[in-house]
Amino acid sequence: MLAAVLAQAGAAPPKIAITETAAFDAASVPAFTGDYADVYAHLQKQRAADLAQLQRWVRQPSISAQDKGIDAMAELLRGDLQKLGFRDTALVPTSGHPGVYGYYDAGAEHTLVVYMMYDVQPIEPTGWKVDAFDGALVDDPKLGKVLMARGATNQKGPQRAFLNALDAVIQVRGKPPVNLIVLAEGEEELGSPHYPEVVAKYEAQLRKADGVFFPMNTQDRDGEASMFLGVKGILYLELEAKGNAKTGGPQKSEVHGSLAAKLDSPSWRLVQALATLTTPDGEIAVPGYRDAIRAPNVEEQRLFNGLVAKRAGDTQKQLDAFAAARWKNGRNDRDASAAELFDTTLNIDGLVAGYTGEGVKTILPHRAVAKVDSRLVPDQTPDEAVALIRKQLDAKGFDDIEIRKLSGYPPAQTSVEAPLTRAAIGTYRKHGFTPPVAPRIGGSAPYYVFTQTLGLPMIAGGLGHGSGAHAPNEYMVIEPLKGSKIAGLVQTEQFYVDLLYSLADALKQPKQ
Amino acid sequence: MLAAVLAQAGAAPPKIAITETAAFDAASVPAFTGDYADVYAHLQKQRAADLAQLQRWVRQPSISAQDKGIDAMAELLRGDLQKLGFRDTALVPTSGHPGVYGYYDAGAEHTLVVYMMYDVQPIEPTGWKVDAFDGALVDDPKLGKVLMARGATNQKGPQRAFLNALDAVIQVRGKPPVNLIVLAEGEEELGSPHYPEVVAKYEAQLRKADGVFFPMNTQDRDGEASMFLGVKGILYLELEAKGNAKTGGPQKSEVHGSLAAKLDSPSWRLVQALATLTTPDGEIAVPGYRDAIRAPNVEEQRLFNGLVAKRAGDTQKQLDAFAAARWKNGRNDRDASAAELFDTTLNIDGLVAGYTGEGVKTILPHRAVAKVDSRLVPDQTPDEAVALIRKQLDAKGFDDIEIRKLSGYPPAQTSVEAPLTRAAIGTYRKHGFTPPVAPRIGGSAPYYVFTQTLGLPMIAGGLGHGSGAHAPNEYMVIEPLKGSKIAGLVQTEQFYVDLLYSLADALKQPKQ
Structure with missing residues (x-):
């Protein structure tokens, strides 16, 4: 129980006990030694055609929140899998947007699942230098030639780069070293509400698989690559106060602001209810909220120590990335990193009530809503977390506040000792990282659908650099400046070739 | 000091001591006895032309918030005053929209100021049955023929009806019984930020005037007319929390919601700051906030007793008007009415932070804003009120919360014993109310610019019924159903004729 090691006196940030002193170092993993010069050469030759494939993908809109181009993109992906030689392909109907399934039978003993998302974020109304769906190539003076488009890095660029790599393997070597299941969703940007339906449909096939991979650009602007072995879970809620029979307030529509003298205010009620969930300094104040959290295990502590050593001296760079003057409530670097990895959160994503425009309008709104999310770490569960919030509101007299759960799933994690993880690290090592x-x-x-529901190890990664995933001018570097450590499209694809063979080797080893 | 009589134990609503037992009854004021049958007849004859004047006014858009048609409406009003025989007329430039000035020299000893507003609210995007600027006449099965248009009742209808009455007086009797100053603004719906500039420009002339009048429809759907002798003041604030050097948080733009683990949240900060301003039940908790309030004086208590007697048995009707189940924190009818008349408020007009749309978006917003207004009663002042809020936030450690004052002015009041008030009551009495x-x-x-800055008595009133001032399908009744107590346009104008003569008589009496 992490609670035991969290000192929560007043507004003091929680302390997470790190008792291990050893640090994990990726240099301890030997570099992958496979040689695919023939496939590398093919990718070099195919450069223009492969870039055109990325452009073709980003030119097809697929905004899940607005159901714009979703069906066309799903069919485009399914068709591409078919062309690549996937024997079985299908659109997978769900209660929401369809999933896409593809099975490549390489006649191999083992099977790798490739998770994909084919949807993208909505287009920001201002700030784009190019049409977000033009697939424009733009010269960035600090980065080189970039593909600037919605989905360029999140996630069409890396995913299609992986398929380009797969295509090269098939063209040159006849078939991939492992059977593949592609299982894509079109609602990642909506919180993956129906992905479990897609997984359930193919559960029998998935249970025969040996591991899961998700292609992504992991290099930063300086070309440094990084890896992660898990994700937090999430609980996303709307808390709403509205006029009601018990606590009063207008029930049908806003009323004149002067009536605050004699009518209850749902807005004040929401403010006061929310205020019971944190300390004045914004630390979680829901009793028991951290009780389920297990303390970092030895492996996690070793990984943490390795990370902290790598990040040493980077404080200003890290804070600058968020235009922040300090870490939360004065946490030091180490505590901030520990909180990011091992602590839960309670975050206000949005607040809305009444008049939100410019200037003066005097109304007493009949409803007020807060959007709140909580990031869940082992062993928190969404249902227990929401129950604790409900309990606190009830205990403080706010049983009239409605809680709507919009999304919720548990965290996911794979061990650094898993053969899949070591194979991925070895591939980075081969490429000099x-x-x-x-x-x-x-x-x-x-990812819990793989790690928890199916019990499979899962790894995400790749070379390549992109940014602006949920912002204007999203990009992925195609041709970096000379001397940059960032991988261009060709090297990114070559990395995926190595990774595919390296992961295939790993799948032959006993699972950990 | 009202504070002495406010019991604020926990969430108990404040008690306002009413020690007087006598009640004011308008029946104690004799009916006005003037006879203007000749002017009445003229108005009857002019019925169609006068209605056309109202339609002409509402067909000219004048949305102050959007600067739509403002200059044209200002010029239309100025031109109308000129045509009516106002000797001096002018547009009055201000830092915002222009004012309109007109002086009618009747060669009288006394002068009445007529306050007007020529601006209207923006058009609601949905819900209008007719074009808001068509000046449409609509048959309402429960009310009769109504003029349905933006500004029909707020405030073009009653104002032009008053000018129609004035025109009739001039046509039939040669001149009005009193000199008139019309002083109009085009920013009432914005909180009258520049009206003091208009008043300042004509201060010399205004100081020679004897009283102020504002034409308005005061009848409800049942035809009951009512009067009021004052208004509360207002303080309108924006409270903003944003990322800053002292308390942390992102300063430039929203960041990923998962960063709540290590970055401070301006949204939680705003919530916690706001929570220090009220009790959990939404009663004002700012120390000293009510200290400046003087207890209701004898006159106010007598008026209150009269009102309560009139409202007896109306609880459900009153609550139904707001779709509310009860009065604030269980106040009884009497305490609710007392609070509305004699207590200050602290109301949330709007809350906004981060993502306010449908569904899931996980961000940590870099700013959060609350729009808050406070209604001020004697002897509160806007500056003292904002200083107390500032002091409370500072005392609770929220000195980083920015307070922006968008509007603020003191209350205004005229005595029921003022000759102007008694003249108005007498006019209602003549018409059977x-x-x-x-x-x-x-x-x-x-109104403080008149009552406080210039020391003039001010009265607002008229017959007529309208509704929807800040809502779709705003209307004013033109021709009521048979048997209705609501005054149609002609009777509304006839009332203004009586009122003009009655007020003129009153101005000759010594001021109280």
Whole structure:
């Protein structure tokens, strides 16, 4: 129980006990030694055609939140899998947007699942230098030639680069070294509400698989690559106060602001209810909220120590990335990193009530809503977390506050000792990188369907650099400046070739 | 000091001591006896032309918030005053929209100021049955023929009806019984930020005037007329929390929601800061906030008793108007009415931070804003009120919360014993009404520029019924159903004729 090691006196940030002193170092893993010069050469030759494939993907809109181009993109992906030689392909109907399934029978003993997402974020109304769906190539003076488009890095660029690599393997070597199941969803940007339906449909096939991979650009602007072995879970809630029979307030529509003298205010009620969930300094104040959290295990502590050593001296660079003056409530670097990896959160994503425009309008709104998310670490569960929030609100007299659960799934994690993980690290080592390896990231993804539901190891990674995933001018570097450590499209694809063979080797080893 | 009589133990609503037992009754004021049958007849004859004048006014858009048609409406009003025989007319430039000035020299000893507003609210995007600027006449099965248009009742309808009445007086009797100054603004719906500039420009002339009048429809759907003698002041603030050097948080833009583990949240900070301003039940908790409030004086208590007597048995009807199940924190009818008249408020008009749309988006917003208004009663002042809020936030450690004052002015009041008030009551009495007379309303208007800056008595009123001032399908009744107590346009204008003569008589009496 992490609670035992969290000192929560007043507004003091929680302390997470790290008792191990050893640090994991990716340099301890030998470099992968496979030689695929013939496939490398093919990719070099195919450069223009492969870039055209990335452009073709980003030119097809697929905005899940607005159901824009979703069906066309799903069919485009399915068709591409078919062309690549996937024997069985299918659109997978769900209660939401369809999934896409593809099975490549390489006649191999083992099977690798490739998780994909084919949807993208909505287009920001301002700030784009190019049309977000033009597939434009732009010269960035600091980075080189980049593909600037919605989905360029999140996630069409790396995913199609992986398929380009697979295509090269098939063209040159006849078939991949492992059977492949591609299982894609079109609702990642919506919190993957229906991905479990897609997984359930193919559960029998998936249970025969040996591991899961997700292609992604992991290099930063300086070309440093990194790895992570897990994700946090998430609980996403709307808390709503509205006029009601018990606590009063207008029930049908806003009323004149002067009526605050004699009518209850749902907005004040929401503010006061929310205020019971944190300390004045914004630390979680829900009783028992951290009780389920297990303390970092030895492996996690070793990974943490390795990360902290890599990050040493980077404080300003890290804070600058968020334009922040300090870490939360004065945490030091080490505590901030520990919180990001091992602590849960309670975050306000949005607040809305009444008049939100410019200037003066005097109303007493009949409803007020907060959007709140909580990142879940082992062994928190979404249902227990929401129950504790409900209990606190009830205990403080706010049983009239409605809680709506919009999304919720548990965390996911793979061991650094898993053969799949070591294979991935070895591939980075072959390409000259010794990545920091995080036990997990602060963000969330529905990987639990693989690690927890199916019990499979899962790894995400790749070379390549992109940014702007949920912002204007999203890009992925195609041709970096000379001297840059960033991999261009060709090297990114070559890395995926190595990784595919390296992972295939790993799948032959006993699972850990 | 009202503080002495406010019991604020926990969430108990404040008690306002009413020690007087006598009640004011408008029936104690004799009916006005003037006879203007010749002017009445003229108005009857002019019916169609006068209605066309109202339509002409509402067909000219004048949305102050969007600067739509403002200059044209200002010029239309100025031109109309000129045509009516106002000797001096002018557009009055301000830092915002222009004011309009007109002086009618009747060669009289006394002068009445007529306050007007020529601006209207923006058009609601949905819900209008007719074009808001068509000046449509609509048959309402429960009310009769109504003019349905933006500004029909707020405030073009009653104002032009008053000018129609004035025109009739001039046509039939040669001149009005009193000199008139019309002083209009085009920013009432914005909180009258520049009206003091308009007043300052004509201060010399205004100081020679004897009283102020504002034409308005005061009849409800049942035809009951009412009067009020004052308005509350207002303080309108924006409270903003944002990332900053002292308390941390992202300073430039939203960041990923998972960063709540290590970055401070301006949204939680705003929530916690706001929570220090009220009790958990939403009662004001700012120390000293009510200290400046003077207890209701004898006149106010007598008026209050009269009002309560008139409202007896109306609880459900009153609550139904707001779709509310009870009064604030269980106040009884009497305490609710007392609070509306004599207590200050602290109301959340709006809350906004981060993502406010449908569904899931996980961000940690870099800023959060609350729009808050406070209604001010004697002897509160906007500056003292904002200083107390600032002091409370500072005392609780929230000195990083920025307070922006968007609007602020003091309350205004005229005595029920003022000759102007008695003249207005007498006019209602002549028309068969015995109105409840409120010492003030819960709402705010910048009447202080007259009552406080210039020391003039001010009265607002008229017959007529309209509704939807800040809502779709705003209307004013033109021709009521048979048997209705609501005054149609002609009777509304005839009332203004009586009122003009009655007020003129009153201005000859010594001021109280």
